[in-house]
Amino acid sequence: MSEADKGAEQSNPLVGLRDRIDELDTNILQLISERARLAQEVARVKLAAGGDAVFYRPEREAQVLRAIMEKNIGPLDDEEMARLFREIMSACLALEKPVRVAYLGPEGTFTQQAALKHFGHSAVCVPMSAIDEVFREVEAGAVNYGVVPVENSSEGVVTHTLDTFMNSSLQICGEVVLRIHHHLLCGENTRQDKITRVYSHAQSLAQCRKWLDAHWPMVEKVAVSSNAEAARRVKSEWNSAAIAGDMAAELYGLTKIAEKIEDEPDNSTRFLIIGNDSVPASGTDKTSLVVAMRNKPGSLHRLLAPFHCYDIDLTRIETRPARSGVWNYVFFIDFSGHKDDPKVQYVLREVESLAAELKVLGSYPKGVL
Numbered sequence: 001m002s003e004a005d006k007g008a009e010q011s012n013p014l015v016g017l018r019d020r021i022d023e024l025d026t027n028i029l030q031l032i033s034e035r036a037r038l039a040q041e042v043a044r045v046k047l048a049a050g051g052d053a054v055f056y057r058p059e060r061e062a063q064v065l066r067a068i069m070e071k072n073i074g075p076l077d078d079e080e081m082a083r084l085f086r087e088i089m090s091a092c093l094a095l096e097k098p099v100r101v102a103y104l105g106p107e108g109t110f111t112q113q114a115a116l117k118h119f120g121h122s123a124v125c126v127p128m129s130a131i132d133e134v135f136r137e138v139e140a141g142a143v144n145y146g147v148v149p150v151e152n153s154s155e156g157v158v159t160h161t162l163d164t165f166m167n168s169s170l171q172i173c174g175e176v177v178l179r180i181h182h183h184l185l186c187g188e189n190t191r192q193d194k195i196t197r198v199y200s201h202a203q204s205l206a207q208c209r210k211w212l213d214a215h216w217p218m219v220e221k222v223a224v225s226s227n228a229e230a231a232r233r234v235k236s237e238w239n240s241a242a243i244a245g246d247m248a249a250e251l252y253g254l255t256k257i258a259e260k261i262e263d264e265p266d267n268s269t270r271f272l273i274i275g276n277d278s279v280p281a282s283g284t285d286k287t288s289l290v291v292a293m294r295n296k297p298g299s300l301h302r303l304l305a306p307f308h309c310y311d312i313d314l315t316r317i318e319t320r321p322a323r324s325g326v327w328n329y330v331f332f333i334d335f336s337g338h339k340d341d342p343k344v345q346y347v348l349r350e351v352e353s354l355a356a357e358l359k360v361l362g363s364y365p366k367g368v369l
């Protein structure tokens with residue numbers, strides 16, 4: 001390098017800034033390594049305690065992320081910072097023991113995106129072809145956790161998930177809420193002026209119905225088993241498009257004809273994490289119940305009264321017909337609080353005395369991200 005070049009480099013402000021970034025990166029590297037060594041130490045303590053060592057601790061992870069979001073002063077926003085720490089924790093946990101997660105597949109679905117958002121990219125995620133299979137895989141111990149969709153802000157509840165819960169011994173261990181953005185996608189062989197058919201999952205077609213009516217009123221809408229399956233199909237068809245999200249678009253190398261075509265701007269889906277063990281309180285928790293009531297006038301009112309009495313915030317109530325008896329109903333109820341909170345225990349005792357059946361599906365940290 002000539003003297004003149006050296007002078008130019010020294011007077012370039014980027015050089016000094018990049019030197020400082022290099023220095024910080026070295027520090028961050030050391031700190032992450034130190035954190036990872038402590039996680040290994042934690043694993044040794046867990047193993048030494050004997051029994052069936054449980055490495056993944058959802059309540060602790062929620063507390064770590066909440067503390068990070070509280071301490072964050074920017075310029076990165078809280079969610080972005082928490083996402084970075086989620087990945088660090090995911091890698092640390094993988095050093096203790098990689099967590100195995102079954103999700104409603106195939107690859108490229110929003111459920112996979114939810115699994116990665118919750119467990120980070122170091123988790124081993126296994127696609128299943130149906131919701132019951134996710135439950136079965138967790139029950140059989142082939143994986144540690146499962147991820148299934150439970151409700152969408154515009155389309156309502158995923159009834160199949162709630163129905164499967166009625167006959168399952170699994171617990172809810174967490175929740176993830178995902179903003180759902182749909183795109184109209186086509187493959188490299190698609191003739192965009194000749195599109196006559198749009199594939200997607202029925203829920204996604206419903207979530208984009210107004211947009212489709214306004215922009216593509218004549219296309220045939222074909223419901224398929226998942227958005228990822230829709231994306232897979234258009235890859236080899238010249239006159240079809242798919243509605244799917246970013247993961248499916250990337251997986252199948254599709255092009256976006258139109259982005260964010262969902263009718264509701266804050267369209268989001270809630271997913272549940274299911275597992276075999278119950279989760280201790282994290283400080284900000286939710287509890288889900290399923291309650292069967294005898295079909296008498298005023299039974300729903302009586303059921304809800306204890307929640308009101310103890311000032312417990314109901315976040316959701318859903319009715320499903322019970323399998324037994326023609327006119328019996330079960331209620332799925334979500335509320336703020338943990339089943340070990342004294343207030344919640346009073347309410348549960350009262351509800352139990354009123355209900356034909358009560359099942360606590362789980363207490364779990366409120367979704368952080």
Ligand SMILES: C=C(O[C@@H]1C=C(C(=O)O)C=C[C@H]1O)C(=O)O
Nearest residue numbers: 039042055056057060089092093
């Ligand atoms: C380190 C631990 O184990 C796991 C890893 C965590 C982390 O990296 O902070 C937190 C909780 C556990 O899922 C722990 O239990 O503290």
